[in-house]
Amino acid sequence: MILNLTPHPIRLYADEREDGSDDLKPFFRLAIEPEETPARLATIELSRSITFERVEFGNVQNLPPQRDGYQYIVSLVVALALAGRRNDLLVPYREVRNASGTVIGCRALAQPI
Numbered sequence: 355m356i357l358n359l360t361p362h363p364i365r366l367y368a369d370e371r372e373d374g375s376d377d378l379k380p381f382f383r384l385a386i387e388p389e390e391t392p393a394r395l396a397t398i399e400l401s402r403s404i405t406f407e408r409v410e411f412g413n414v415q416n417l418p419p420q421r422d423g424y425q426y427i428v429s430l431v432v433a434l435a436l437a438g439r440r441n442d443l444l445v446p447y448r449e450v451r452n453a454s455g456t457v458i459g460c461r462a463l464a465q466p467i
């Protein structure tokens with residue numbers, strides 16, 4: 355079972371090859387709705403200036419323990435914070451964008467290592 359621990363739906367697209375063409379067009383395959391509470395990194399704001407904030411990123415929050423048969427879709431920062439310690443985390447991979455350039459989904463899920 356795959357659970358979505360991001361704050362938004364994950365829309366998966368597949369590539370469809372048109373007859374006689376090398377162009378690949380994405381077509382919608384599946385949406386994975388988010389769970390109630392997303393997994394996040396804790397943050398501590400250390401200082402603020404006009405151009406940037408200094409922020410310390412801490413531990414991952416709201417991530418369930420590993421369970422057999424379960425995988426979790428999380429943000430890339432959450433997955434990278436736990437790389438090498440968890441093998442059940444997936445992230446959206448190979449973005450799909452609309453004509454305006456806005457990300458509308460992904461073509462795959464990846465497991466950062």
